[in-house]
Amino acid sequence: MQVNEILNQKGREVYSVKPDETVYNTIAKMAELNVGALLVMEQNKLAGIISERDYRNKVILKGRTSKTTAVKEIMTNKVIQVKPNDTVNLCMQLMTEHKIRHLPIVDEDIVVGVISIGDLVKTIIAKQKVEIDSLRNYIGGSYPG
Numbered sequence: 529m530q531v532n533e534i535l536n537q538k539g540r541e542v543y544s545v546k547p548d549e550t551v552y553n554t555i556a557k558m559a560e561l562n563v564g565a566l567l568v569m570e571q572n573k574l575a576g577i578i579s580e581r582d583y584r585n586k587v588i589l590k591g592r593t594s595k596t597t598a599v600k601e602i603m604t605n606k607v608i609q610v611k612p613n614d615t616v617n618l619c620m621q622l623m624t625e626h627k628i629r630h631l632p633i634v635d636e637d638i639v640v641g642v643i644s645i646g647d648l649v650k651t652i653i654a655k656q657k658v659e660i661d662s663l664r665n666y667i668g669g670s671y672p673g
Contacts, residue, residue, distance in 0.1 A: 531619060531633055531643060532612040534651055540641040542632075544569040545578070546571055547600035551587055554578055554599050565630040566602045567639060574632055574639050576603035609634045612641075 544567040545554045558566060558580065565579035578599050586602035587594055608622055609632045621633055623645055633641040 529616045529651060529655060530612065531610055531616070531641075532571050534616070534643055535612065535633060535641040536645055537651075538643075538647055542639050542642055544566060544639075545599055546570065547575055547603070548599065549599050550595055551578075551583060551592075551597045551599060551602060552594035552656075555580075555583055555594060558601055564644070565628065565642075567607075567632055567642065569598055569639070574609070574638065576600070576605050576635065577607050577632065578603045579630065580629075604671055607632060608665060611635060619643065620652075623648070 543557070543561055543563060545557065547568055547570055548601060553663055554566060558564065567574060568576035568578055576599075579636065582602050582604060583594070586592070587597055592602075608626050610619055610622065612633055612635050623629065629645045631637050631643050633643065
């Protein structure tokens with residue numbers, strides 16, 4: 529299964545902030561949207577990503593204040609990203625290897641969506657359910673073929 533199929537099901541809305549936004553406002557936006565990360569966009573280009581983990585490690589544990597710290601000071605600059613035609617398996621591999629929970633989907637330098645580890649797990653479980661149901665039908669004799 530490809531990433532594009534997940535985006536078709538969940539939607540392509542992208543939540544983002546600007547690099548000069550305060551960390552406080554960014555965390556408030558994450559809470560309002562009930563998400564764990566936001567893309568950082570500058571002039572419609574992906575500049576970074578900021579997550580709850582960035583906040584914990586680079587603000588709280590460093591003694592900074594979220595109301596005076598800009599997102600660009602703590603965001604992750606090197607963003608792992610995938611293309612719409614990449615596979616779910618590749619996404620799982622990247623997320624596991626890099627210990628990340630969110631992947632921007634980029635098509636020719638344009639962000640077309642974001643998927644989370646939860647999106648991937650739901651997709652994999654749904655696919656396994658279909659396969660299990662097919663096997664049960666085959667074993668039970670009701671397989672069409």
